[in-house]
Amino acid sequence: MFLYFIIGCCFGSFLCLVAQRVPQDLSIISPRSHCVNCQQTLRWYELIPLLSIVIQRFRCHSCQARLSPIYPLAELTSGALFMYAGTYSTETVHLIWLAIAFLFSLMDIFHLAIDTRIFYFSWTFLWVYWLLTAQFQVGTSFVFSLITFGLLRYGQAYLGAGDTLLLLSWSGGLTSSQLIMLLFIASCLGISYFGLTALLHKKRKQLPFIPFLSIALWLILHFR
Structure with missing residues (x-):
């Protein structure tokens, strides 16, 4: 170990x-x-x-x-x-998935953005894998594609474009209930962190949300 x-x-x-x-x-x-x-x-x-x-x-x-x-x-x-x-x-693809999520978390912390080249490569890799192994969640991806379109057009003040597209890329491997639970856990973690920094009277900065999404992803993959 x-x-x-x-x-x-x-x-x-x-x-x-x-x-x-x-x-x-x-x-x-x-x-x-x-x-x-x-x-x-x-x-x-x-x-x-x-x-x-x-x-x-x-x-x-x-x-x-x-x-x-x-x-x-x-x-x-x-x-x-x-x-x-x-x-x-643990499935190898889950470990790769978590490693990619970890890398994006670090990018979000350092730059509040993720590299589009690595992002689209990882998106393609995951979706191709899920399609070839018959694990692709068509319903979840279709519904979240519609939600993504709405958020990118009208809801940028609530969820960043990078966060939204990242969730869309993950939707192919999660059921609707798992994706909702992931969002709920990540939101609770983000709110808790924001509240803690407020109590400690730290200067408020723009909050990187991908680290909380990544923690929630690990919890979902572990307990499912």
Whole structure:
């Protein structure tokens, strides 16, 4: 189990890099990982998932700029997902689905947007898989397509275009009741988070909703 966790943490670190660079049309290979504040290239011992940032007390070794807690949280979450995959007998497509959702969550946190190239590729992959395996939910997709059209035309103030299209891409693999439950859980999580930040008197920013959708997706896939 510990090996799964270590591999998952490394994978989470890589996904953070992808989520930050790809939406900005930057290479994931060059330049090497560096501090976004002072541009100093990170040394090998500053790249150890979880351990490095804790030892450095969440600050850059070179300029002492505060580092975002998103990085260790992403690594920790990815490690937990890998442990989950190693513990439970889960369909491979569900693991791919959750990994994609996790990547989109990070993009939403960093940029409040997702990369359209990866999004449409993942959409095509999932729908083709569900069609070939006779698991495609025609009724759910048809109804949510109509809802999506209405939301994109009249309801942008309530649900973002990216969130709406993401739900449409997921609708092919969920029954109507599962999709409604997913939306309900995600909304409850989002409202709870918003209320908690209000109680802590933190400055309100635009709320990334895809992380809550992803958590709800994992719950739906696990308990169904």
